[in-house]
Amino acid sequence: MTTSTLYLASRSPRRAEILKAMGVPFILMLSDIDESVHAGEAPDAYVLRLAAGKAAAGLQQMQAEQRPALPLLAADTTVCIDGDILGKPEDAPHAAAMLRRLSGRWHEVHTGIALASASGIQTALSSTRVLVDDLDEAAIAAYIASGEPYGKAGAYGIQGLASMFIRRIEGSYSGVMGLPVFETAQLLRNAGLRLPGNHE
Numbered sequence: 001m002t003t004s005t006l007y008l009a010s011r012s013p014r015r016a017e018i019l020k021a022m023g024v025p026f027i028l029m030l031s032d033i034d035e036s037v038h039a040g041e042a043p044d045a046y047v048l049r050l051a052a053g054k055a056a057a058g059l060q061q062m063q064a065e066q067r068p069a070l071p072l073l074a075a076d077t078t079v080c081i082d083g084d085i086l087g088k089p090e091d092a093p094h095a096a097a098m099l100r101r102l103s104g105r106w107h108e109v110h111t112g113i114a115l116a117s118a119s120g121i122q123t124a125l126s127s128t129r130v131l132v133d134d135l136d137e138a139a140i141a142a143y144i145a146s147g148e149p150y151g152k153a154g155a156y157g158i159q160g161l162a163s164m165f166i167r168r169i170e171g172s173y174s175g176v177m178g179l180p181v182f183e184t185a186q187l188l189r190n191a192g193l194r195l196p197g198n199h200e
């Protein structure tokens, strides 16, 4: 049996990397949506809404471009501390402010995933607690100078240099990186897709 092919509607190189490591063949698609947070919206509800929104936008694009109809996967990741949602840093001072807040403390990383298939849009959530080491101003400045914080929620990448200041995590490493492997596999299997290494 061949493995099912998907569209991955994402600009995130990490998501593509993880899906590739899962052995799932995919075609990249780029779609943009408004990522603003609604007033009073909880972070888990926010990432699920955005993941579903990205999947719906991808589906529309697939139809508009008359591409072959295939299941489509999208995701959204956000960092949350004291009830505040930290998105991607706009510049160095913004990144520094985020890293100061995360220094020496636990926070949550929520990733929402959404799969659009013949059975509609199904979503799943991965939430992970992360403890960051104490970061002094010199460490923050050096990390920002590496360029790694940009394009990443909460201004860090657990898969990169930041791994040296992540003390502990409770939950899903791949979820923090942007695509939780376990929940993604479950979502794909539940939609009837064939995955590598799975028997009939």
Ligand SMILES: Cc1cn([C@H]2C[C@H](O)[C@@H](COP(=O)(O)OP(=O)(O)OP(=O)(O)O)O2)c(=O)[nH]c1=O
Pocket (backbone or CB within 6 Å): 009, 010, 011, 012, 013, 014, 015, 054, 075, 076, 077, 078, 079, 088, 109, 151, 152, 153, 154, 156, 157, 158, 159, 176, 177, 178
């Ligand atoms: C916390 C954390 C986030 N990230 C990244 C994953 C996501 O790419 C990014 C969160 O931004 P998202 O808005 O979830 O995704 P994106 O804009 O990069 O891609 P797209 O919407 O097209 O799918 O932060 C890491 O790479 N490592 C980490 O440790």
